[in-house]
Amino acid sequence: DVQMTQSPSYLAASPGESVxxxxxxxxxxxxxxxxxxxxxxxxxxxxxxxxxxxxxxxxSRFSGSGSGxxxxxxxxxxxxxxxxxYYCQQYYEKPLTFGSGTKLEIK
Amino acid sequence: xxxxxxxGGGLVQPGRSLKLSCAAxxxxxxxxxxxxxRQAPKKGLEWVATISTSGSRTYYPDSVKGRFTISxxxxxxxxxxxxxSLKSEDTATYYCARLxxxxxxxHYFDYWGQGVMVTVSS
Numbered sequence: 001d002v003q004m005t006q007s008p009s010y011l012a013a014s015p016g017e018s019v020x021x022x023x024x025x026x027x028x029x030x031x032x033x034x035x036x037x038x039x040x041x042x043x044x045x046x047x048x049x050x051x052x053x054x055x056x057x058x059x060s061r062f063s064g065s066g067s068g069x070x071x072x073x074x075x076x077x078x079x080x081x082x083x084x085x086y087y088c089q090q091y092y093e094k095p096l097t098f099g100s101g102t103k104l105e106i107k
Numbered sequence: 108x109x110x111x112x113x114x115g116g117g118l119v120q121p122g123r124s125l126k127l128s129c130a131a132x133x134x135x136x137x138x139x140x141x142x143x144x145r146q147a148p149k150k151g152l153e154w155v156a157t158i159s160t161s162g163s164r165t166y167y168p169d170s171v172k173g174r175f176t177i178s179x180x181x182x183x184x185x186x187x188x189x190x191x192s193l194k195s196e197d198t199a200t201y202y203c204a205r206l207x208x209x210x211x212x213x214h215y216f217d218y219w220g221q222g223v224m225v226t227v228s229s
Binding site: 032036042050089 | 111213214
């Protein structure tokens with residue numbers, strides 16, 4: 001199985017700052033990577049797929065980069081509504097696997 | 108508006124069965140692959156099953172293969188998960204999700220339900 005190592009597990013930042021979340025795959029997954037956000041009481045939301053393609057409706061302050069084994073989700077100029085949990089997921093092969101998650105808190 | 112609403116969760120004893128349902132609306136259900144994903148308490152996400160548009164192809168991880176069965180009724184825009192021989196480690200919130208790729212080639216999820224809790228305990 002492809003192991004997805006996500007870091008950090010916790011992140012606190014102030015509005016206006018930029019943050020990055022890392023996701024490393026145990027083998028090359030090309031660009032078959034998605035990023036999700038979950039806020040309390042809300043459904044999971046797809047932010048990015050194919051490593052860097054923004055899902056319709058995702059604000060442009062979100063960006064994804066990387067290919068192969070190393071990927072990064074960057075949020076520029078944080079907004080208060082960006083708090084929540086973030087997960088990466090590889091879909092290069094089955095079983096589909098997810099990172100362990102990053103909790104983003106707004107200072 | 109795409110909506111996915113799960114139901115059927117609850118408390119069940121180890122070794123027993125439970126069937127989850129997901130009612131879909133706001134899109135042409137028969138055109139999309141669908142899936143179940145779960146999240147154990149305080150744990151990460153785990154993919155559980157995927158089904159093709161017609162239901163002819165299904166995919167499972169080893170952790171549930173042979174115990175869980177995913178199915179769909181396109182006439183009712185509904186997705187199901189039959190869970191047999193349940194174990195305590197199956198305790199989780201189960202999410203219904205739609206595959207984002209129209210052709211089913213890329214298995215990421217563009218819409219998720221709110222989830223339904225399943226607790227396996229004696």
